[in-house]
Amino acid sequence: MTVASKTVSDVIHSHFGLLTRAEKQLAESLLDNYPVSGLGSITTIAENAGVSTPTVVRMVQKLGFKGYPDFQAHLHLEVEATISNPIAKHDRWAQNAPGTHILNRFADAIMGNLRQTLTDLDTATFDSVASLLSNRKRGLYFVGGRITGALAEYFFTHMQVIRPATTLLSSNSSSWPQYVLNMNAGDILIIFDIRRYEQEMVSLATAARKRGAEIVVFTDQWGSPAAKLARHAFRVRIEAPSAWDSSVVTLFIVEALIEAVQNSTWDETKERMKTLEGLFEQTKLFRKPG
Amino acid sequence: MTVASKTVSDVIHSHFGLLTRAEKQLAESLLDNYPVSGLGSITTIAENAGVSTPTVVRMVQKLGFKGYPDFQAHLHLEVEATISNPIAKHDRWAQNAPGTHILNRFADAIMGNLRQTLTDLDTATFDSVASLLSNRKRGLYFVGGRITGALAEYFFTHMQVIRPATTLLSSNSSSWPQYVLNMNAGDILIIFDIRRYEQEMVSLATAARKRGAEIVVFTDQWGSPAAKLARHAFRVRIEAPSAWDSSVVTLFIVEALIEAVQNSTWDETKERMKTLEGLFEQTKLFRKPG
DNA sequence: CATTCCCTGAAAATTTCTTTTCATGACAGT
DNA sequence: ACTGTCATGAAAAGAAATTTTCAGGGAATG
Secondary structure: OOOOOOOHHHHHHHHHHHOOHHHHHHHHHHHOOOOHHHOOOHHHHHHHHOOOHHHHHHHHHHOOOOOHHHHHHHHHHHHHHHHHOHHHOOOOOOOOOOOOOHHHHHHHHHHHHHHHHHHHOOHHHHHHHHHHHHOOOOOEEEEOOOOOHHHHHHHHHHHHHHOOOEEEOOOOHHHHHHHHHHOOOOOEEEEEOOOOOOHHHHHHHHHHHHOOOEEEEEEEOOOOHHHHHOOEEEEEOOOOOOOOOOOHHHHHHHHHHHHHHHHHOHHHHHHHHHHHHHHHHHHHHHOOOO | OOOOOOOHHHHHHHHHHHOOHHHHHHHHHHHOOOOHHHOOOHHHHHHHHOOOHHHHHHHHHHOOOOOHHHHHHHHHHHHHHHHOOOOOOOOOOOOOOOOOOHHHHHHHHHHHHHHHHHHHOOHHHHHHHHHHHHOOOOOEEEEOOOOOHHHHHHHHHHHHHHOOOEEEOOOOHHHHHHHHHHOOOOOEEEEEOOOOOOHHHHHHHHHHHHOOOEEEEEEEOOOOHHHHHOOEEEEEOOOOOOOOOOOHHHHHHHHHHHHHHHHHOHHHHHHHHHHHHHHHHHHHHHOOOO
């Protein structure tokens, strides 16, 4: 094979599937902090990756290099190309693409959203919500709109594993009254409502409040009307260089909450997850193999 | 002497007057294309400078380094500092919270994931996939697993607005054969498969391939087995300070793709969205006000 | 349960790199 | 011109890195 035109990183990726366990471990170590991680001697990088030097030799040969020195020479060329090219000085995220590539523009926007959201976010709110969701006596109800329904589902799927009494409301508002009927005082309704706010969300929130439920809202910086009825609201920045809004930061908050809840009830959660594993295994036995 | 705070370049400059003819020659060779020129072995840089290796040793010792390896280690650190660190690391993202707050730790992790993913990502792959998805003659099929199903749904919901012929497969694998039956050659199957890879995904991918479908896989850095059958695969970093993997960066790629597709077919999409608006309005009229 | 295959790292063998030694030659001062 | 000093690189010695060999071990297969 010819290695000339492709970067070492490319070569590693294109061969990744063919690598063995120790080799994958090494490859990851190399790609982590690439390409600087490959600057040292074969002994050094073997140690950093936790593999033996023969593994290094075998892998670089498998990748098509003559030997470690050859491999390193290619890396040096790349380092040189990266450093000596002033434009490449990381005003861009994705290499080998213009700074105006959609990936780079998106990355900039998401960074800004994340920073702004976290600046505005009150960590006390976050902690309070995490604590609310950790309380197993409270039932959880998740609901999202047309677009945000997927986020609600994502949140629900995780919480369902972590704790009992979690319910995902259908995106179809006609079925909501039945869910409200089942809500008890102290239950929590988690609403995702991003702009083009859905009118029905307010009705749902009002009805839930009447049943004594607490409301947590994920919305954008302008605020869903449902946020006014909420005990806690997360105002997330959603701007993207796109005709669509970005849910990346919202998902970020959701994942952080999942971890916070899981962490605060780990002992109980651990048991649940073990049991779940068992159930999955059983389910597999019921099925015919692929 | 301590070399810690000063760069190697500084040290060379400050000692330049004390250097002999051959050493000055070597020093200039090093400063030319600094610091990359010092990456190779002592033999290499001696040759490049046109001096002998003992001259190199004598000079670096004169500069205060223990020996050539010591000298080179310092250079490596400088190269690393120059290359990495594209965005200054925030000691804390969320104000008024300790740096160890889950939000801050999560933000660090996601930033690392995003950076790493974009470094590894081939923009040509991204563009190819965007182009594939933009082709309205190709039917689109989305499928995800237990956790990633929400991502598939999110992607699907957007693409459904942007273009016709999009289908979301149920997470339940028993219904997949019927979908495969409807696939035509050239159709595209978008698979989300993150670790704890689901065995059925490979079967699905194989079956789809037999029907002539192209496969695009979203997976993690270790790679779903289904990725081997794929025309294109996105390897996304998913590590988080959590018992769960993070889907944030995956969602990022999805959103960027949505925008890329939408952008490349804006004229057609615009019409569709207008029509859709109208349909939503109509639906509202059918309902009683909340 | 035996067998095969292949990954893996310890250790040896080999190559390369780094340092030291030392002879040569240039130059300055006498 | 003689002598001492010092820079310089060839070559040897020493150290480290790289590659190869090989045996143990684990997973897959029959």
